[in-house]
Structure formats: structure tokens, C-alpha cells
Amino acid sequence: MRALITGVNGFVGNHLAKYLQSQGIEVFGTTSQINGTDDVSNLNIYMNDLTSELSIIKLLNEIQPDHIYHLAGQSKVKESWDFKVATINTNVNLTLNLLEAARKSSIFDKVRILTVGSSEEYGRVNDMTLPIDENVSLKPTNPYGISKATISYFAKQYFDAYGLKVVHARPFNHIGPGQKQGFVVTDFSSQIVKLEKESGDKIIRVGNLEAQRDFTDVRDIVRAYYKLLMTASRSFGDVYNVCSGLPITINSILHKLLSFSDQNIEVVIDPSKLRPIDIPLYIGNNQKIKELTGWKQEFSLDTTLSDVLDYIRKQ
Template sequence: MRALITGINGFVGDHLANYLQSCGIEVFGTTSQIDSRKSTSNSEIFVNDLTNEISIIQLLNEVRPEHIYHLAGQSNVKESWESKQGTLNTNVNLTLNLLEAARKSEISDIVRILTIGSSEEYGRVADMTVSIDENVSLQPTNPYGISKAAVSYFAKQFFDAYGLKVIHARTFNHIGPGQRLGFVVTDFASQIVELEKVKGEKIIKVGNLEAQRDFTDVRDIVRAYYLLLSTASTSFGDVYNVCSGVPVTIRSILDKLLSLSEQSIEVIIDTNKLRPIDIPLYIGNNQKIKQLTNWSPEYTLDATLFDVLDYMRAKNKVVQ
């Protein structure tokens, strides 16, 4: 079997490539930058920014993947406020280019495509104390969520109108080793590692600690993605939440990371880190994907946080 991963050099793409290869799958990938043709996985990587439909068709006809995992995109809520048009172009227009190319390619009848969405598509739900399932109406509250909601509608449209085998994953917060800065866990871990290298007063600056989110290890996430495309009974044109189903406070994440350090670190609130719109509680419902694939998370939160901090220390050459 062959798989194509767009955005293969990203956080999730690299983990997915490694997982697929461990399953005996031949992996190919795309990157948007010429100097980024390297991956820690042993994959053949093509430079293709997904802006040209013809070049995508040529790529698909050459590689002939049975699975396409569309990971390329802008995935940061804060950045989406700063670049609204850029976020919509990257997440919506490039997805449309890929879907159009797939339906016009020689593999349109066989290829299965996974588009990646987000819990941000749901936005502010009526009852935040109840876990969010796929039937909840979409009310995104930020440009990133709006862009991913649009992707979900196009995924369904391409199945309904053209029979393209597309499904959409609405993924809740995913964390793990290798995630870039700009996300809560890596930002915490990075600050802690930097403070471990200095003497004197140690202060970590944070945003809202009371919000509760649904976190899943990226290594569990990529396994879910593979199962969604490889399960024979997958319903194309459908949406599946990928989440743990367990709410965790940001404060408990920080407390656990601090407990893994021997340093005495003071915590202060930085108003610049607060979002324009923030939702206090988000719990995903993962029963639909469990029923389809028997998937469930295997990594504990403690294990994930340990691995994130360990990765950050190794990256910064910190010796405890």
C-alpha cells in the first residue's frame, strides 16, 4: 500500500509517516519549501505547495497512493487572528485544490482521503458540560475554526457530488514530542527548560489556567487517522471526532510539568497570552470512532508530558 501525506514535515506528519511505515506502508509526502525536503522518516518527499491543480494531478498520477492524509495547513488559533486571509487561503483553498485534483486524477475511484479538522469548528456549544459529538451544530468563534468548518463542508460535498472517498476528522487538542512553539504544552515545557539553564529568579508566564481541554497524544492521533481510512466500513462523506473524551485543566498540565522539574519556578499570568475569545470547558465525545474502529487512546497524559519535556531538554541539550 502507498500513502501520501501533505505537510509531511510537520509535527503530525512526521509521527504519521513513522507510524505508517511501521505498518509496512510505503510513504510519500509533500512540502511547500525546497529546503524542507528532509524528514526523520524514510519517505520520498516532493516539493508541492498545493497551489497548482495540474501539478497535484501529476503528482497523484505518479505516486498513485491509496490513502491521502491532508495535514498541510495553518493550525494555530492565535495566528489565525493575526492572519485571517492567510489562514483561510491555506486551509480552505489548498484543500479545494487537492480535492479537485484527486477527483480529476487517474486514482479518483480508489483513493481514500482524510481531511483534518478541529474541535474549534464546534465553537461555543449550548451546554459545555456535555461532551461534544459530531451532531452538534457548528458555531466557530475564531478564523481557524471557520476555515476548518469550511473544509468539513467541502469534504462532504465532494463525496456527495463526485463520489470522492473523503472523510473528515475533527481532532481535539493533540500534544506530544516534536510539537512546535505556539501551543500550550510546548510553550510551558520550553519555558521550564530555559529556566533550568539559568540561575536566580525563575518565572514562567502563562495565559488562562482554568480552561479545561481534551488532550490526546499525537501518537494515538495518527493511529486513529490510519484506522479511519483503512477500516472497510468507513462511511465516506462523514465526520469523526478524534479525542480522549477526558477534560483536563491547563493548570493541571502546568503543575505536572513543573513537578517534573527540580527547579522552584514562580507562575504569573501574562495578559498577552489570553485569547480574544476563550471557552472554559471543551469535552469531546469519541464514541463514533470507537464504534467504527475500536480505537482508544493508549498513552497516558503523564507519559506524554514526560516525553514532551524530555524531548525539549534533549533539543536544548539540558542535562538534569
């Protein structure tokens, strides 16, 4: 079996490539820049930024992948406020190029495609105390969420209109070793590791600590993606949450990370780290993917946070 991962050099792409290889799958990847894949061996990388439909068709006809995992895109909510047009172009237009190319390629009848969205597609739901399931109306509150919601509609349309075998995943917060700056766990961990190496005042600067979020280890996330594409045809044209179903406060994340350090660190709120719009409670419902695939989490939160700190300490 062959798999193509777009954005293979990213945080999730690296973990997915390693997992697929562990399943005996030959892995190919596209990227717009060669970096971040040093720890994945036997990886077939192609320079392709997905801006040309014809070049994607040529690539698909050459590789003949059975699965396509579309991970390429702009993934930061905060950055989407500053670069709205670029976020829409990168997330929506490049996805359209890929879907059109797959539709027109020689692998149209066999290939299975996973488009990756986000819990940010849901935005503010009517009852924030309930776990969010896939039937909740989409009301995204930021440009990133709008871009991912648009992708979900196109994924459904390409299945309904053309029969393309597309599944759309909506992951909630995913964390783990190798995640870049700009995400809460990595930002906290990087500050802690830096303070461990410095003398003087030990102060960590943070944003809103009261928000509750649904965190899942990236290594569990990529297994869910694989299971979705390996599942029988009843998954095509549908949407699946990938999440833990458990709310964790950002404050709990921070103090758990601090407990793994021997430093006495003071916590200070930094207004520049606050979002223009923030939702106090966000919990996902994962029953649908569990019932379809049998997926369940294998990594505890403590293990994930410890692994993130250790990864950064070794850099």
C-alpha cells in the same frame, strides 16, 4: 500500499509518516519547505505547495497513492486572528485544490482521503458541560475554526456530489514530542527547560489556566487517522471526533510539568497570552470512532508530558 501525506514535515506529519512506515506502507510526502523530516528515513518527499491543481494531478498520477492524509495548513488559532486571509487561503483553497485534483486524477476510483479539521469547528455549544459529539451544530468563534468548518462542508460535498472517498477528522487538542511553539504544552515545557538552564529568578509566564481541554497524544491521533482510512466504506462522507473524552485543566497540565522539574518556579499570568475569545470547558465525545474502528488511547497524559519535556531537553 502507498500513502501520501501533505505537510509531511509538520508535527503530525512526522509522527504519521513513522507510524505508517511501521505498518509496512510506502510513504510519500509533500511540503513547501524541506525541513523537519530528518528523523524519518526512506521518505519520498516532493516539493509541492498545493497551489496548482495541475501539479497535484500530475503528482497523484505519478505516485498512485491508496491513501491521502491532508495535513498541510495553518494550525494556530492565535495566528489566525492576525492573518485571517492567509488562514482561509491556506486551509480552504489548498484543500479545494487537492480535492479537485483527486477528482480529476487517474486514482479517483480507488483513493481514500482524510481531511483534518479541528474541535474549533464546534465553537460555543449550547450545553458546555456535555461531551461534544459530531451532531452538534458548528459555531466556530475564530478564523481558524471557520476555515476548518468550511473544509468539513467541502469534504461532505465531494463525497455526495462526486463519490470521492473522503473522511473528515475533528481532533481535539493533540500534544506530544516535536510540537512547535505556539501550543500550550510546548510553550510551558520550553519555558521550564530554559529556566532549568539559567540562574536567577525562576518565573514562567502563562495565559488562562482555568480552561479545561481534551488532550490526546499525537501518536494516538495518527493511529486514529490510519484506522479511519482503513475502515470499510461506511466511514466515507462522514465526520469523526478524535479525542480522549476527558477534561483536563490547563493548570493541571502546568503543575504536572512543573512536578517533572527540580526547579522552584513561580507562575505569573501574562495578559498577552490570553485569547480574544476563550471557552472555559471543552470535552469531546469519541464513541463514534471507537465503535467504527476500535481505536483507543495507548499513551497516558503523564507519559506524554514527560516525553515532551525530555524531547525539548535534548534539543
